[in-house]
Amino acid sequence: MIYQRNLIKELSFTAVGIFVVLLAVLVSTQAINLLGRAADGRVAIDAVLALVGFWIIGMTPLLLVLTAFISTLTVLTRYWRDSEMSVWLSCGLALKQWIRPVMQFAVPFAVLVAVMQLWVMPWAELRSREYAEILKQKQELSLVEAGRFNTLGKRNGRVYFVETFDTESGIMKNLFLREQDKNGNDNIIFAKEGNFSLNNNKRALELRDGYRYSGTPGKADYNRVSFRHLSLIISTTPKLIDPVSHRRTIPTAQLIGSSNPQHQAELMWRISLTVSVLLLCLLAVPLSYFNPRGGHTYNILIAIGLFLIYQNGLTLLFEAVENGKIHFWLGLLPMHIIMFAVALILLRVRSMPARPFWRAVAESLTPKGRK
Template sequence: MIFRRAIVSEISNNAGAVFSVLFFIVFTQVLVHLLGDASNGKVDPKDLVSIVALETLTNIPLILVLTVFIAVLIALSRAFRDSEMVVWFAAGQSLFTWVRPVLRFTLPVAAVIAMLAFFVSPWAERLIAEARTRFQHRDDVSKVTPGQFIESAGSNRVFFVENLDPEGGRVQSVFAAQRRGDRESVIVASSGVMETHADGARFLVLRNGRRYEGDAGVPKYRVLEFDRYAIRLDAQPEAPLTNAQTRTIPTRLLLTDFTPRNQGELLSRIALPVVGVVLALLAIPLAYVNPRVGRSANLIAATLLALIYLNSVQIMQAWVDRERMRFWIAVWLAHGVAASLAAILFVRRVYSPRMLWSALRRGSGGE
């Protein structure tokens, strides 16, 4: 029918604009956050571009959920506001007629959300965790960014180099501060080079520098000048990434190892496509604009309900993690309540309270 094609076309156009805005916002937040991590030595600057792309990819399922909800809400709110709905209602259409075109748009998007949530996001999370772990297991000097102070993994050293040649392992204008108990030492050198011994131990060999050594709170320091000084670099041993982070675990492993934490993660993955469909259906009755209340009242109510719904899903996940609720109850409870609310709103919008009361009275009188 004409109105179905029209509503699907309008929702699709709105979805494109909404997705672009939400994607830009999320991408900017991820970029700013990871730039801060890179400047603090938590992320390898060389991996920054790939991690930004992967982090953004993990957020796309939620972006699509919000996109569907907002696109449907905007399209139908405009139809109510411009009295277009009045025309369709006068032509014999009811609010229930809009369910089919909305689902026609929503279900393919929900399938994409499910694919991303079940397969793509865990893969991306695992690559991110591997990159972060690989960088954290490097030795202290390998993490140094020229011109920035970097704290060692043991939090007992601070390094600063002005120039760094990663390929040759050479550094220039080196500053290193170390504290062991009350004993403090500061080392400055004009240059240095990283060396690996036969036993695998790595050293930073400094040349032409000074070492200042003393006790904390005591104004006396001993100054030593050196031509060559070696600092052993404490690198954490390389270890394979474990599945401690449940977001990195493939979905098939969540199903085979049904621990409470894995159940909570599986619950969140199942919830995303379901939330997308339920929110799209909720948006249909919530799009009703009452001119007496104001044009933005329905948008405020819809936003609050969506936030409550999304937060309740997260609460269910936390309860399953802590074994306060069974998985088989949590998997449908929040969605069942939201779907029931959508059904109530549909009935309330289609049938006035007087019509419902008359129907109930006729039904009771017939008995």
């Protein structure tokens, strides 16, 4: 029908604009934050783009939920404000008949959120954590503080000192290093220059033109050996994150049927975000009611309040399932059932515009056939 096609078309155009605006604002904020951390040396500048990309993937499901809800609420509120909705209602088109086109608009969003939450997000989270771990290890090789004693790797007693450090070339000048082996013997190394390297899956400290002293502390048995090049293995390439080490990286198929409370909570959240798209769009139909004569946009405030209650309720139930306080189904169903009931009540209330609000609410709660 004409009204359905026009509504879906307007909802689609509005959704594109809202998604772009939300994404631009959030990406700008995150990019500024990461650039600030890069300026302080906490993040490599060449890693900012990749980190922003992973962050966008992680935020996309929530952005899609917000986009669908805000688009539906905005477009239908404009219909009420411009009296277009009143015209359609006076022509015999009931408010509940607007649910079908709204759901036709919301279902693709729900499918996209489901795909993101159930399949894309675990993969992206795993890649993100692997990249962050590798980046962390690379930073240990590149961030050298000259004029200070620093620890090297995870071996006990391995300490080094650098007089000068060229950040562009990565070359260290006048380097001192002291390490202790398993037998308690000291190895003291002086080198004119050196640099860190990451080759063949190994992290190493490459030293040139220096001396190595080996012996037992407190005894005059130190041996001196000169060298032109010395390579000290720091460690092998950091072990990539195990897919089951964090619940957000676990594939959905492995979460299903798991008795682990944390796994159940993660599965609950992935499903809940998908269901919330449909319920929020359904809620937007009665919440969009606007009285042009009143001029007050209380419906927007009520919509924001219900959204916050919905999301906070899901968060509380998520934590309860995670801590093993309640069963999976008791965490998944209550908030969705409550919001669905609220949507049905509001739909019945808005189908009786001539009655006062609270009287309409009371009548909507009264079964048909009873007074």
